[in-house]
Amino acid sequence: MSASLPKTTAHVVAEEFNRAIDSHQKGKLDRAKRGYKRVLQSAPNHASAIHLLGVLDLQRGNPEAAAALIEKAIGIDPNMAAAHYNLARCRKLLGQLQAALASADHCLSITPDDLDALLLKGNALNELERPEEAITTFSEVLELNPDLSPVRGARICLYLGQGRTNAAALDMAYIIENTDDPVSVLNSVAAKLLDQGDNENALKVLEKATDTDPSDKHTLSLIAGALIDLDRNTDALPIVKQLLDDDPDDVLAQLKMGFLLANLKRFKDALPILQGVLKHRPEDSALLLKLAYTHQSLEQFDEAIAYYEKLKILEPTEARTWSNLVGLYVGLEDYEKAIDEGMEALRINPNVEQSYLNLAVMFQRLGDFDKAADLYRRAVEVNPNYSTAGSNLAHLLLAHGKIEDGWDLYAHGFAAGLRLPLRQFNTDLWRGEDIADRTILAWKEQGIGDDVRFASCYPDLIQRAGHVIIETDARLVPLYQRSFPQASVRAQRTDPSLVPVGPPDFSTHTPAGQLPTIFRRSLDAFPAEDGYLKPDPERVAYWREKVEAAGEGIRVGLAWRSMHQNVSRNRTYTELEDWARLIATPGITAINLQYDDPSDEVRAFAEKTGLTLHIMDGIDLKDDLDDAAALSKACDLVISAGTSVADMAAAVGTPAMFYGENRHPMQLGTDHFPWYPSARFIGIGPKQPVSEIVDIITSDVQAFAARYLDGEFK
Structure with missing residues (x-):
C-alpha cells in the first residue's frame, strides 16, 4: 500500500479490503471482486488486492488472466510469498512447468517451509521427469508432515521407477503401520502406476495390499487389470472368477472376464459376456473396440463393422478405429474401402504406426512392393520399437529378393510375437x-x-x-x-x-x-538337391506297396488345406471337390495326405462323384510324422496347399506341386522355393480365383499321366 495516502483514506481502504477478503473466504466471489476493485479505485497499487483479483480469476478457471494480475502484484511487492505460489499454480495449469518451478522457488526463498509450494514444486519436477529432484522435494514435504499419504504414494512411484525397491518398501511399510486404511492408500498408489502404464510396479504395490487384506475386492480387481494389460490372461482368470463368484453382478469383473477371454482367443466364450456388459456401458470405447475385434475374429464382419462405425461417432479423432477397418477390409479383399479408411486414419492422426502397417499390408497384397516397403518404413519411423512393421518389412524384402536386407530384419519376428516360442537361455x-x-x-x-x-x-x-x-x-x-x-x-x-x-x-x-x-x-548358397530328410526305408517300402495296390498309374498324394483357417488363409486353400477332374484322370491314383481326418469329407465326395481318394489305413498323418514322411516318399508326386504336407514331401525328395499366396517370403524373389529344387510352387495372385490354380496343376499332371500311360517313363 502506498505510504503517501492520508491516514483516513488508508483506514477506509483497509476496511474495504478486509470486507472483500471476508466475502472471498465465504465463497462470495462476485462480491469479493467488487470489493477488491473498490480498493484499487482508492489505491491503484494495492499489491494484495491485485494479487487476490488474480486468485479469483484462477478460481474461476482463467489462469492466463490470473497470471497477468499476479505478475503485476509481484512487480509492486516482490516479497509476497503467496503471490509467487499462486503464480506457480497458474503457470503449472498453463503447462509452463519450468516457469512454475521458478515461481515456486521464489516462494520458498521467502518462506522455506511453505508446504504447498514444496508440494507444487515436487509435482512439477515429477511431470518434468526429473525423478531424483522430485524425490528430494517430496522428502522435504514428508519431513514437515510425514502423514501426507498422497505424497508418500508419489514417492513410492518414483522409487519404483528408479528401481529403488527397498526405499519403496519402507514407504509402504510406513503406510501400513501409520494409516487407518492402508489398503485404500496402496490401491490408490497402484492405480496411479496403472494409469502410467507401469503394470509391473503396480503389482508390487498390490502385493503389499493383499498381504494386509487378501480379500479386498478393489485390490483383486486392480491385480486382474494389471495382469490382463501384461497379457498374463491365464494368471488373471482365477482372480476374475473369484470376483464373479463373490458378486455375479459385478460389471467391472464381467468386463475383465470378457477381455481376458477374447485375449485368450476364446471368442465364442467372450462374446456373450461382452454383449451383456454393453447394456451397462453402451459408450465404453474400449468395450466397443473389443467387441469389434471379437466379431472380426469370429468372421462376423458385418457386426464388427457396425461397432467400428459406432466408435467413429464416439471418438472421431481416434485414428485406430479407421486403421482397424483397413485390416478388416484387406482381409475381405475390399481394397477400395481399405484405402479410403486408411487415408482417413492418416488424415486424423499421421502418428499412428498401425495405420501405416495396415495400408502396407494391403499394398503388399496388391503387389505394390515399393509403396508397401515405404509404408512399413514410415511405421517404424513413427515407432522405432514397432517390431510388427519390422517383421513385415523383412518378409516383404525376402519376397522380392532383397535377401540379405530381409534376413537382417528377420529377428523382429520374435518381438512382434510372430516367431514363437521365444525361449530364453543363460547362454x-x-x-x-x-x-x-x-x-x-x-x-x-x-x-x-x-x-x-x-x-x-x-x-x-x-x-x-x-x-x-x-x-x-x-x-x-x-x-x-x-x-x-x-x-x-x-x-x-x-x-x-x-x-x-x-x-x-x-x-x-x-x-x-x-x-x-x-x-x-544368397540364392547360390542353397543346395542343388533336396531330400535332406531320410524317412525309414522299410516304412517307405511298406507304403509303396500299399499305394501301388491302391491303383495304377502315378500315385499322387493330395492335401488341400491347413488345419488353421480364416478368411485370409482360406482364399489360398481348396476343397476336395475342386480336384475331382484330377482324381478322375486315367493313369492317376489319388492318395490322401490331408492330416485333419477328412474321412467324412472323402466319403461324401465319393458318394457325390463316384471317385475315390484312397485313405491309407494304419497311419496317423497328424501325429506320426515319421510314418507320414515315409508315405510322402512312397508317392510319385505330392500336390498340396502351402502347408507342412508340401514341406515334408519336398524335404524327403518327392516331387511336389504346391500353391499359396503369390510372392511368398520363402520364394526369396524367385518363381519357386529355393529350399526345394524338385518342387514347383504356383502363386495365387491378388483377386485370382484359386480355381485357376487347380486348372493349371490338373492340366500339367494330366499331361504327365498321359505320358506315363504311353510308356514314356517305363
Whole structure:
C-alpha cells in the first residue's frame, strides 16, 4: 500500500479490503471482486488486492488472466510469498512447468517451509521427469508432515521407477503401520502406476495390499487389470472368477472376464459376456473396440463393422478405429474401402504406426512392393520399437529378393510375437562366430512346415560346430535322428514348469529360423538337391506297396488345406471337390495326405462323384510324422496347399506341386522355393480365383499321366 495516502483514506481502504477478503473466504466471489476493485479505485497499487483479483480469476478457471494480475502484484511487492505460489499454480495449469518451478522457488526463498509450494514444486519436477529432484522435494514435504499419504504414494512411484525397491518398501511399510486404511492408500498408489502404464510396479504395490487384506475386492480387481494389460490372461482368470463368484453382478469383473477371454482367443466364450456388459456401458470405447475385434475374429464382419462405425461417432479423432477397418477390409479383399479408411486414419492422426502397417499390408497384397516397403518404413519411423512393421518389412524384402536386407530384419519376428516360442537361455545367442570347439543348441520355432524347411540348414551347422543339439517337436525326433546322425536330437523343452537341473549341456544357442540368416544369404548358397530328410526305408517300402495296390498309374498324394483357417488363409486353400477332374484322370491314383481326418469329407465326395481318394489305413498323418514322411516318399508326386504336407514331401525328395499366396517370403524373389529344387510352387495372385490354380496343376499332371500311360517313363 502506498505510504503517501492520508491516514483516513488508508483506514477506509483497509476496511474495504478486509470486507472483500471476508466475502472471498465465504465463497462470495462476485462480491469479493467488487470489493477488491473498490480498493484499487482508492489505491491503484494495492499489491494484495491485485494479487487476490488474480486468485479469483484462477478460481474461476482463467489462469492466463490470473497470471497477468499476479505478475503485476509481484512487480509492486516482490516479497509476497503467496503471490509467487499462486503464480506457480497458474503457470503449472498453463503447462509452463519450468516457469512454475521458478515461481515456486521464489516462494520458498521467502518462506522455506511453505508446504504447498514444496508440494507444487515436487509435482512439477515429477511431470518434468526429473525423478531424483522430485524425490528430494517430496522428502522435504514428508519431513514437515510425514502423514501426507498422497505424497508418500508419489514417492513410492518414483522409487519404483528408479528401481529403488527397498526405499519403496519402507514407504509402504510406513503406510501400513501409520494409516487407518492402508489398503485404500496402496490401491490408490497402484492405480496411479496403472494409469502410467507401469503394470509391473503396480503389482508390487498390490502385493503389499493383499498381504494386509487378501480379500479386498478393489485390490483383486486392480491385480486382474494389471495382469490382463501384461497379457498374463491365464494368471488373471482365477482372480476374475473369484470376483464373479463373490458378486455375479459385478460389471467391472464381467468386463475383465470378457477381455481376458477374447485375449485368450476364446471368442465364442467372450462374446456373450461382452454383449451383456454393453447394456451397462453402451459408450465404453474400449468395450466397443473389443467387441469389434471379437466379431472380426469370429468372421462376423458385418457386426464388427457396425461397432467400428459406432466408435467413429464416439471418438472421431481416434485414428485406430479407421486403421482397424483397413485390416478388416484387406482381409475381405475390399481394397477400395481399405484405402479410403486408411487415408482417413492418416488424415486424423499421421502418428499412428498401425495405420501405416495396415495400408502396407494391403499394398503388399496388391503387389505394390515399393509403396508397401515405404509404408512399413514410415511405421517404424513413427515407432522405432514397432517390431510388427519390422517383421513385415523383412518378409516383404525376402519376397522380392532383397535377401540379405530381409534376413537382417528377420529377428523382429520374435518381438512382434510372430516367431514363437521365444525361449530364453543363460547362454549367448549364436551370431555366426567360430564354434568349432563348442556345442550349440538349435531349437524349433514356428510350425512344423517352418521347422522342416529350416532343417535344411542343419548339415551346414553340423559342419561348423563342435557338436549340435537339435530340439524339435517330439513327432519329428525319429525322422531328424535318422537324417542328422552326427547331431543329438531330442524333443523340445518349452514347458515353463520344467526347471533345468544343473548347467546347460550347450554353450551357445540359436532358433532354427535364424540359421538361414547366416547360411542362406544368397540364392547360390542353397543346395542343388533336396531330400535332406531320410524317412525309414522299410516304412517307405511298406507304403509303396500299399499305394501301388491302391491303383495304377502315378500315385499322387493330395492335401488341400491347413488345419488353421480364416478368411485370409482360406482364399489360398481348396476343397476336395475342386480336384475331382484330377482324381478322375486315367493313369492317376489319388492318395490322401490331408492330416485333419477328412474321412467324412472323402466319403461324401465319393458318394457325390463316384471317385475315390484312397485313405491309407494304419497311419496317423497328424501325429506320426515319421510314418507320414515315409508315405510322402512312397508317392510319385505330392500336390498340396502351402502347408507342412508340401514341406515334408519336398524335404524327403518327392516331387511336389504346391500353391499359396503369390510372392511368398520363402520364394526369396524367385518363381519357386529355393529350399526345394524338385518342387514347383504356383502363386495365387491378388483377386485370382484359386480355381485357376487347380486348372493349371490338373492340366500339367494330366499331361504327365498321359505320358506315363504311353510308356514314356517305363
